[in-house]
Amino acid sequence: MKYLLLSIFLCTLLACTPGSATKYPYTIRDFPDSLRTDLRKIVNYGFIGSPSYESAGNIRMQISDNDCKRLALSEHPILRSLALDILCNRHHLDHYSIMMQHLDDTAYVNWYYQCASFTFITVSDFMVKEYKWYTEEEKNRTVEKIIRDHNYLQSAYEALHKTTLTEAHYPFVRKMAEKETLMKFRSEALLHLAGYKKISDTGFLHNALYQSRHELDANAFGIMELYQDPFYFAMLKKYFPGGYYRNFCKKDFERNTTENALSYVSALASYRSEESAAILEKILFQDPLVPCFPADTFRLRQHLYEVIEKNTCEHYSKMLRVVKPWLERERKESAENGFPIDTTSFYQFPSDSTNPPKIRW
Numbered sequence: 260m261k262y263l264l265l266s267i268f269l270c271t272l273l274a275c276t277p278g279s280a281t282k283y284p285y286t287i288r289d290f291p292d293s294l295r296t297d298l299r300k301i302v303n304y305g306f307i308g309s310p311s312y313e314s315a316g317n318i319r320m321q322i323s324d325n326d327c328k329r330l331a332l333s334e335h336p337i338l339r340s341l342a343l344d345i346l347c348n349r350h351h352l353d354h355y356s357i358m359m360q361h362l363d364d365t366a367y368v369n370w371y372y373q374c375a376s377f378t379f380i381t382v383s384d385f386m387v388k389e390y391k392w393y394t395e396e397e398k399n400r401t402v403e404k405i406i407r408d409h410n411y412l413q414s415a416y417e418a419l420h421k422t423t424l425t426e427a428h429y430p431f432v433r434k435m436a437e438k439e440t441l442m443k444f445r446s447e448a449l450l451h452l453a454g455y456k457k458i459s460d461t462g463f464l465h466n467a468l469y470q471s472r473h474e475l476d477a478n479a480f481g482i483m484e485l486y487q488d489p490f491y492f493a494m495l496k497k498y499f500p501g502g503y504y505r506n507f508c509k510k511d512f513e514r515n516t517t518e519n520a521l522s523y524v525s526a527l528a529s530y531r532s533e534e535s536a537a538i539l540e541k542i543l544f545q546d547p548l549v550p551c552f553p554a555d556t557f558r559l560r561q562h563l564y565e566v567i568e569k570n571t572c573e574h575y576s577k578m579l580r581v582v583k584p585w586l587e588r589e590r591k592e593s594a595e596n597g598f599p600i601d602t603t604s605f606y607q608f609p610s611d612s613t614n615p616p617k618i619r620w
């Protein structure tokens with residue numbers, strides 16, 4: 260009986276790992292001795308980037324093209340990321356084809372990218388972010404392929420604003436909007452889906468934004484501003500004051516930002532109603548403007564005043580008596596203290612046809 264159970268377990272295990280061994284068959288033992296020590300160090304560090312720069316630099320200088328192509332099929336995602344970065348910077352190779360062939364690597368790696376900042380990212384997303392195209396045409400082909408064939412990547416959500424979406428893109432945008440992922444990515448798809456203005460999407464958009472009401476961002480507020488309806492206005496009213504002030508007062512440093520608040524104010528002011536005026540007055544006449552630190556209060560105040568002026572209506576008359584003099588004074592001071600820039604004196608670098616400009620993601 261125990262042998263039967265063992266056989267069932269082994270068959271189940273093999274069935275649950277389809278093709279992984281054949282797709283990425285290479286281990287560190289398959290590479291020359293001169294590379295193994297640094298390859299092991301990189302895997303042990305567990306990061307792309309610092310603190311593995313020294314070992315990565317050694318690999319970059321020593322590894323042959325053929326070994327590097329094999330390393331791009333390593334069982335270790337971190338080593339695949341390194342290999343693809345090396346291959347895509349060896350200009351004697353057809354690195355564009357290499358990049359396009361590796362857009363389906365969805366293993367996650369930890370990217371240490373700047374100032375002790377970390378993010379988890381797929382191998383393919385890392386490759387796309389670090390890749391440099393020679394022509395806009397090549398980049399556009401990559402954008403199209405990612406949206407159509409690899410829309411599970413983070414890069415697919417970023418790609419939506421890098422092209423002109425047509426009706427042919429609609430099924431892909433809808434699929435991306437339906438996917439449960441981080442709101443900072445999903446909201447891109449929701450915003451572009453709203454742009455199609457299909458009545459059949461209204462209920463879905465309402466539900467998606469309501470379900471994400473505790474993590475609304477600039478794109479979500481953009482939908483509420485551009486495609487107004489009573490459901491969105493009800494959400495805007497509910498967002499204040501708790502959701503609004505949390506943008507400034509969260510302990511998480513990355514969430515201490517005015518961006519969401521600026522977008523919220525823009526959306527709210529665009530409704531030009533008595534109820535929107537009541538909330539805007541509470542924001543405007545709050546003293547101090549933001550009850551916690553840190554916050555860019557000047558930028559917030561300037562934006563708040565400008566959107567009230569932009570949406571001038573009878574309901575905003577009380578606020579306009581404060582807003583207009585302040586804006587006139589600031590604009591006058593800015594005009595008086597500004598310095599003209601003589602662009603004709605800038606040095607013009609000669610063009611180099613042998614080294615064409617590189618286009619980043």
